Amino acid sequence: MGNAWVERTGERALIRRTQPLPPFGHAPENLTFETQCQAFENAVQALITAAPQQALSVASDYLRFTEGQGLAQARSHLLLGQVQIEIRELLAALQSLERAAADFSADEDALGAAQAHNLAGEICSNLGSLDDAETHLNAAIAQVKGSDDPAGQQLHATALNHLAGVYHARGQVDDALKASQAALALWISLGDVQAQARVLSNIGNIQTWQGQYDTAVSTLRRAYHLHQTAIENPRSEAFILSSLGRLHHLNDENALAIEVTQAALAAANRCDDELMKARITLNLGTFYLDGDQFSEAAAHLEQALEISQANNYRLEEASVLDSLGSLRTKQGDLPEAQALHQAALEIALETGDEQGQLDAHLHLGQVQHALSENAAAEANLGRSLELAQQQHAPKELAQAHLALADLFETRGEWTQTALHLRALRSTERDLFSQQRERQVRKFMVQFEVERARHETDVYRLRTEVEQDARQAAEQLVTERTSELARAQHEVVTRLAMAAEYRDDTTGEHTRRVGRSAARLAQALGWPEERAQVLGIAARLHDVGKIGIPDTILLKPGKLSQEEYSQMQTHTLIGARILSGGQSELLRLAEEIALTHHERWDGQGYPQGLSSDGIPLTGRIVAVADVFDALTQARPYKRAWSAEEALREVQAQAGKHFDPQVVEVALQVLTEESSARHDPDLSSEARFMPGEDASHMLAVFEQLLVERSRELDVARREAEQVARQMERMALTDSLTQLPNRRAFEADLEAKCAGQPQDGTSMFVMSLDLGGLKLINDAQGHAAGDRLLTAFARCTAEAFAPLGGVYRLGGDEFAVIGAAPFHTPALLERLTGALDAVRAAGFEAASASCGVAWLPHDAQTSGDLLRVSDRRMYRQKASRQLSTVN
Known part of the structure; x- marks a missing residue:
């Protein structure tokens, strides 16, 4: 797989200037030194x-002109x-930039030194010199x-x-994530939406590498949303789509990965970025290749190799050779495969x-073993094992253990074979546990997804009620709600069961804790009905264990401090x-x-509460839970007798437990223990009053009813958010004017309904002059104030x-x-410019062009083209003319 880190933020801006001069030819000798430099x-x-x-x-x-002149x-x-850099002479460029950085530092010009170090660091990164890249980039950061x-x-x-890109290439993922998040915070403060989208894409790649697929999808969607609403940049589109393609590939959706990556390559071809083309073509x-489509794989990998070698992209070249x-x-061409993996390793x-290095050592060792070059194979596979652990x-760790086990088995070295097979089993168990935890997370999300779908269906169906047949549509709503209730009931029930059965194979522990808690509550004076609800709620006391890895939950020995x-x-x-429930049960x-x-x-934990600061429900269940746990056998302890457990509970009064609850528990739990061993009592005690299956179903249905009552509130909030998002999608974030999308929609609508009061509809295209000069001379913050x-x-x-409307950049309409x-249009524009100049922008100017409907055009598109043409013609002459 190619290096996924492909997106950069910020432009390679040319060196700063204050006043623009005509293009340089032969400067007159009477010009000052500074003026000749500017030329x-x-x-x-x-x-x-x-x-x-x-x-x-x-x-x-x-x-040559500035030799020995310090800052110049x-x-x-x-x-x-x-x-x-522009002509791809990267080594020469690196030498020039290192000289520039030294000269800027000697003259204490921090900004110039930072710019030179930053460009030098980017070159070193592209050339694969990661240590040098880190040195230059840290020097740039220190300057600014x-x-x-x-x-x-x-x-x-x-x-x-x-x-962050350098850290990512080295496998220092946590450092890469920290650097990216710091960069994102800066771009947000600067209001640069395009850079935000790029950094979000990089963060999404890191999260993908870490296996946080759900989080990565959310981050990349956020980046793509910024791209769709505020950026018209094929390079950003290519990068985001490439990242999504890689995410689909890692999620075993190879056909979808190919489809999305083909779209990314089309966008990369539009932006003429050779490095991006190389990496996307490699991916x-x-x-x-993973889909065994060998001819297509060969064509794309050879193209990626050609681009990488032509531009000296060393990291990409290594990845292509390995693939x-x-x-x-x-x-089946093993000698050629060995040569290619060796070249990639070098x-x-x-x-x-x-x-x-990890990929190349591993693949080279596998090929050498297949060629019976076992000594070389052992060395390469051993090194890949070390790198995978680091x-x-x-x-890759599992693949290395498997290959080494196979190699030692071939040589009859059974001890080493067994050692690697045991390590392989342990690694595969960890991988399985990770996969299972991802599935559990998806399962937990299913409830909310189902509820969101329900909200959408209910809103759509209620609209149909108002428009068409109220009675029929209400029936559909009822049916859909019933379907949702069954689906949600299944999700909630399975969630509770999953929590029960992970470390309690019979599920009886939670039933006994619930029954004991209910009886303790009744003995403390609770009404019977409320005590029964407490008994059901207590069964979910350990539902959070669904989020604890099996390696910790099922560990037979003592937990380490970190595991605990x-x-x-x-x-x-x-x-x-x-959380968030409205019913008493929840x-x-x-x-x-x-x-x-x-x-x-x-x-105790998690909040360190004490005495009456602990809710009574928690104090009751604590006693019931500990008593039952003590009387049950576990891998790490024997089952205590009821008498031993009761003595321990009594001993913990005033320490672990509420003394009043313990006093009641000594009587209630003694009776409970007797009932467990009495056949005549145990059948009656199997369910506490109201705890049969039908009641459980009713309780869950009651819970769902409570959740459904929240739908109206959630729908209204969703509608409000949707309206807000629609406004954001149609509004320029800087000026708060309607944006290009709003302009195109309004123009189309207004062209369809022309004024009937004797006036004519017009479109005026405006180009604000002087913005680039202000950006270059005073910075983008000043340019934003002008806009x-x-x-x-x-x-x-x-x-x-x-x-x-603001159409983008310095273009308005x-x-x-x-x-x-009417001459009033020009007068109004002139008045607006006077007000801008009075606000401190004395050099403010604008070019304009006006087109009228139906005199100049019949359609919205033609109308805009006419006004743009007239505006650009005026811009070329750099003066305001009479309105057409």
């Missing part, structure tokens, strides 16, 4: 994308490095950490994201890519599962699940005629109605 920089900026080789020549002249020399080195300058904060966030080839080796193994060792990679701390969390898990169950391990002396001021002033100016060819 060089402007010339390179004008040429870098259109004619990069010519830009390289000018940048080299600039470097630093700027020329930085500019030369950026041009060399804590900066109040938006430009410095942007560099800080960008360097953090690149550093696609790997997915085809090609696996392809040749499946095709690159991984050279670059320090530990994940690549990187906590259970899948994790076991204690079952109280919090149980309370969370049962409220009591939540209270019991949370507090039945609290102690009278305050030494906000222009939006406010134009909205106020055009309010009597129509609405103003107005839809309104006015007498044909």
Whole structure:
């Protein structure tokens, strides 16, 4: 699999400038040194994308011109490095940027040094020099950490994201996640939605790598939502889709993974990013390989290898070679497979890519064993075992143990064979436990998913009631609610059973605790009906154990301190599962699940409550639970007699237990114990009053009724959220004006219904001038203030005629109605610009173009094209003309 870390945040902005100059030709000799430097920089900026080789020549002249000139020399080195990046001369670019960083640091220019270190770190990462990349990126962060300058904060966030990529390549996943989250916080504070989407995508990849598939899906959906609502960038689309494709692949949905990754590759081809193309093509080839589609796999892997080698992408080249080796193994060409895995290993060792080393050692050892080169195979498989243990990679660990067991069996070394088979069994048990825990989490979510579906169905059906046939639709609602009740009843019942049977194979423990708790409550003066509800609720006291791994829950020996701390969390898990209910049953169950391990002396958990601070329900169930546990055999202890257990309960009065509850329990539990051993009493005592199956069903149905009462509230909240999300989807986050999507919808609607009062509908396209200059000279925060001021002033100016929209960047538009060819439009725009200048933006200007319906066009699309053409024509002349 290719390295999933492909997204970068922040642009490789060219060096800062204050005043734009005409493109550089031959500067007059009477210009100042600073002006000539600015002319060089402007010339390179004008040429870098259109004619990069010519830009390289000018940048080299600039470097010679500034030799020995301190800060100017630093700027020329930085500019030369950026041009060399553009033409893919990465080693030369790295040398230029390292010189720039040293010169900037000597002149105490922190921002310049950070920019140079950041670009150098990115180059080192792409070349596979991870240690050097980390050094440069940490140097960049040190220069701008804590900066109040938006430009410095942007560099800080960008360097953090690149550093996260380095950590991820090394397998330092926790460090990668911390760096990404820090970068995300900075981009949120800066309001950069595009960068937020990119970092969220990276975080989703880390969560996928950790096996947190549900969390990863949520994170990637959040990233894709930002992309859909606020970003028109094929590169972001490619990355998010690629991440989703990889997630589907890891979730064993290979056909869907291929389909999504093909869409990602199409987006990558539109954005002309060679590194992204290489990685997505590699992933696609790997997915085809896993599906045994050899011809498609070969085509894509060879294409990925060609791109990687042409651009010196060493990490990607190693991954492709390793995947090609696996392809040749499946095709039966073992010598070729060995050569490819060896080449992949050499690159991984050279670059320090530990994940690549693990894959290459493992696959190379497997092939060598198949070729009977057992000594070499043992060395490579042994090294893969060490790396898998270091990187906590259970899948690769299991494969290494299996391969080594097979190798030692071939040589007749039975002790070593048995050792690796035992280790394999332990590893597979851990993998099974992880898989089971994921399934349990999905099962716990099922209840909420079913309820959400029900809300949707009820809302749709109620709408049908109002519109069509009320009686028939209400019947459908009733039927659907009944179906939901049965489904939810099954989910809740199975959840309780799952908790019971994980460490209580008969399920009798929870029944006995419930019965004892109910009788204790009655002896304490509770009404019989309420005591029965307590007895049912007490059966769920350990429902939180469903979230505790089997390796801890079923451990026969004493738990370690860390394991015991994790076991204690079952109280919090149980309370969370049962939280939010409106019925007394569910409220009591939540209270019991949370507090039945609290102690009278305050030494219990999870909250350390004491004496009357512990709810009475928790104090009652604590006694019933401990008494029953003492009298039952467990892997780690014998069953105590009832007399021994009662003496222990009495001894713990005032320490573990409420003395008043203990006093009652000595009588009640003695009778309970006698009933267990008396055949005549045990049949009657099997169920407490009202505890038969039909009553249980009724209680759960009552619980479902209580939950259903919440549906109306939930539906109203959902409708409110939906309206809010719709407003957000149609609103520009910076200016709060309607956005492009709202503009297109309103334009279409208004073109369909023209004014009938003698006025004509018009569209005015606006282009705000000077935004780029302000961004470059004063920073993006100042540019945002200009955009906000222009939006406010134009909205106020055009309010009597129509609405103003922000289409993106510095482009705005107005839809309104006015007498044909009225000069008032130009007057209103001029007034708006005067107000913007008065707000502190003296150089503010705008180009405009107006189109009228039906005089200039008949459709919304043609109307917009005419207004845009007139606006761009005016923009070219850089002056306001009479409104058309």
